[in-house]
Amino acid sequence: MRRQALLLAAAAALAAVAFSGDRFWLQFLGKAMIGCILAIGLDLLVGFTGMVSLAHSAFFGLAAYALALLTNRLGLVNPLVTLPACIAFAAAAALVIGWLSLRATGVYFIMVTLAFTQMLYYLFNDSPALGGSDGLYVQARPVDSRVAAYVVIWLALIAVYLVLSRVLRAPYGRVLEGIRGNEQRMRSLGYPTRRYKLVAFVIAGATAGVAGYLDATLYGFVNPAQLGWRQSGLILVTVLLGGKGTLYGPAFGALLLAFIEHYGEKVTEHWNALIAALVIAVVLFLPRGLAGLLQGRPRG
């Protein structure tokens, strides 16, 4: 129960920051929690279903752009309208991209998701109407107080975590676990596995959409680099660092990376090398990631 205690303590500590009202910490930890949402969502695919997707950043970016375009072009700001709309847009994009990508498996699946991500990157990067390489400002933010934005992000993180935990304990989650273990056998047991994988891809895409919406709300700005595959690669590193297949592990991985990035920058401009060294160390000595430190024995 060390794990539950740690999760509750972390959630409480993050909530407490809201009362500090400190500009830096609200922005910094708000951003870090958005990273947590991204990592948790990708873990559903990488850790629980055994699908490595490099399209996660695409759904993040699409939702962020959707918010910018809705507010700037249509004057829609109210989060009760824009939040569901942007999540639905990211989920719909995941449905289309997933439906096409899931015709491939293994490394080919990774390559197809990479290709779609780059396609979208260049679409936004090269279209002046979509802001081009400069990106877009969100002219009116759905939540404009910094504290309120922070609280919304905190609530979203808790909600995404609880919903995914619940889903994973349900019959659907067991099917994903089976697909990770032996997809061919799942088909022979009567499960149309591609359909289950597609649903997982859409759920993950929707959670990335939540993160993208919150990011655009927090910063009031979107740019094409957020869509690019490098971003997806970073989320993947976060998942492995934290410990795939645990949900909470990748969330802690995201928090850790945020701190390393922040403090590493002050120590050396080569802070990326620090992250690389950490990743190598974790892969070699902690194959189950940070979460492995909390688990007594290998998961059954």
Place this chain on the structure above:
Amino acid sequence: MGEALIETHGLTRRFGALAAVNGVSLAFETGRVHAVIGPNGAGKSTFLNLLSGELRATSGRVLLRGEDVTRAPPDRLSRLGVGRAYQTANLFPELSSGDCVWLAAQSRLPSSMLFFRPAERYPQVGVRAARALEACGLSQRRSAIAGQLSYGEQRQLEIAMVLATEPSLLLLDEPLAGLGHDEALRIVALLREVAKGRTVILVEHDMDAVFSISDTVTVLVDGRVLVTGAPDEIRNSAAVREAYLGGEVA
């Protein structure tokens, strides 16, 4: 002749120039154990893979209860009642044997697109899984990790998983292969129980087991049916002895 549950008509599968299964027409009657034997490379496993949808036929047809299922994928065939047990351990090696059987039993829910209620609160699944474990003598081993079971236990688990899908047709691919004498005896006893009231297609090398369990035996040679008959006829057929049994059977 009783009623055929599944029939093949001119079923053929080619790999390049090789016809692994070549114009096989067979009918498998409801409630009977029908063994398919033959020397290595006769096309027995390919034949099973065609019936379970894991391979596509080059030509010919498969009819299940009269319905053409030649192009049906494995998951659809499973839902239509075709259960397949594999020769080499094809389990979920990281899951406990209880969870392996649970997954098999859960596949009989109308759909597993169920996102809210925890899985253990679907009692009908648990009951079905427990029954299959019990039938295969694995109740005591339900928390053991599948990948760490003994070879014989893995074979029991393999059969338990198929039983948990409540199949009307059971495809067994060499259930005795690689087992020691005692383990083989245990599995033969299990197969005898399992076969009661079920339709079984059994591919097997162990002749004693085949002749003692089966109602009907088909001999496959070079992808073609050499002969089909009662175990005694097959045992005494000169052609079969020539083609397959050699000097093994006196």
